[in-house]
Each structure stands twice: as C-alpha cells, then as structure tokens.
Amino acid sequence: MHIFRFRNSAGPRLGLLLEGEHFDLTAASPEFSDVATWLSLTDPVAAILDANSRVRNFPLSHPVTLTAPIDRQEVWASGVTYLRSKVARMEESESQAGGDFYDRVYNAERPELFFKAMPERVVAPGNPIRIRQDSSWNVPEPELTLVLSTSGAIVGRTIGNDVSSRSIEGENPLYLPQAKVYEGSCALGPMIAVSDGTQDGQTIQMTITRDGSAVFSGQTSTTQMRRTQEELASYLFRELTFRTGAFLLTGTGIVPPDDFTLRSGDLVSITIEGIGTLENPVA
C-alpha cells in the first residue's frame, strides 16, 4: 500500500496505490485531504486500512503526475548512522582536525540530527536537484526516510536524497548547514509505503548516469544502520512538537569514491526495496 500526492484541476490531492491500481484517496474521506491531516489522525495506518474498500469507488483512470509526498512538514535528517558515512567524513575533514567529531557521534548515545528542508524547498520526483555553485565536491546521499505522525509514530517510509557539498562540510564541521541546506538539495518520493509494522532490512541502491552511461553504482542495506529507526524518531520528538507530522532521513550508507563529484546533466536514481525509485536530474 502506497500513498502518493498528485495535482488535478481542484489542486493537490492524495492517492492510494493498491495492487498496481491508482485510486483517489482524498475523494474517499476528508481524513485524507492532505498529508498533514492524515499524519494528525490518532492512528494513520489504521485509517488507511479502513479506507481500503471505500477508496475502490474512486479509481483514477488517467496517468497522474506525482508531486513530492509532503505538504506542511519539516524535513530533518540523521547523520553518520552507517560506518561508510563515518569513514568518508573522517577522511574528508582529516586536514581540518574535524575527523574525530564523526567518530564520536557514530559511537555516542545521542545521534546527529539536523534540519534539512522546509516543504516548499523539497524537489519532486523527476524535477532537478542542484549542486551549490560555490562548492567543488558534491554528492547525492540516498536515504531511507521515515514519515512520522504528529505523535512521532513511524507510519510510512519514502526515499530521500540528501544532496550535499563535501568540500564545504570537510572545510569545517560548523559549515554543515551550508553544506546541507540550499535550494534544490533535498528530493523526496516517489510515494510513501504505508508501514505494515514490520521492519525487515531493505536494500538501498543508487545509480548515477552521465551521458547515458552509469558512472557510479552502489548498494547497501538498512541492516547496516547503527541505530534503530525508532531511536532516531524518538530523539527528534524529544523536545520538538510537530503539529503536521515530520519527515526524517536516516543517513547514507552509500558514498561515491573521493574523485567523484556530481555534474550538471547527471541523473540520480535511488531505489529502495518496497518503496520504489526516486529519479532526479541534476540542474
């Protein structure tokens, strides 16, 4: 069961993908008028299960153009949750004596969480992500992304791309917000896989294509994450209230080699088992 967000002449709406067929979820109940209303329900997953038969009265016959599956939520991100990410960041900041920070946060009880994007800055599937003009080393970061209800429950999962400047991040850890937060640096989608309560390891795969050929391909599994998804979500909700829910990227376990940097015209394709494929060209 996947929730998607699309736009028709009446404005943005939610849809439900059931057994390969698309339905208009918003037409089925005002509980699904938007993502914020859905995430504010006492039990968003139960509400979707309950709507399963009703929604079949509202099939979508035409192909729909997906928007990012977010409306009024803040997007947050986790860092250094995979060994690969820790090692890469220690290397990039070695000459600036910053490496030790990453080792310490990887092993610490408190995770690294940082603010990533306002919803209006999130890039939809198929739309261009960006690299900073003042950055010489840029990478996509393919990340399992938690969709959190207003009470902090994991009610779904989607795909996030935490596009980052490694040259700015490596220069000084205090530059992290500039390395991470800028126009076109966060893509989400294509859909939200509604949580079925299980949390089997999911494969994450990323391919970067340039002029028709793959210039990088990598794979990991969420089983390689050092922290649990619940742990990350509960730290985020410790001292913050999210009245419309929240999105939380869970960190990258795939880092291209140090001589790789994104270029304008590249195509980044991220696939997560059970969710789908998020594809964005680089502007």
Ligand code: DO4
């Ligand atoms: O500490 C810097 C950011 C780490 C990050 O974004 C990641 O591990 O995915």
Ligand code: MG
């Ligand atoms: Mg990241």
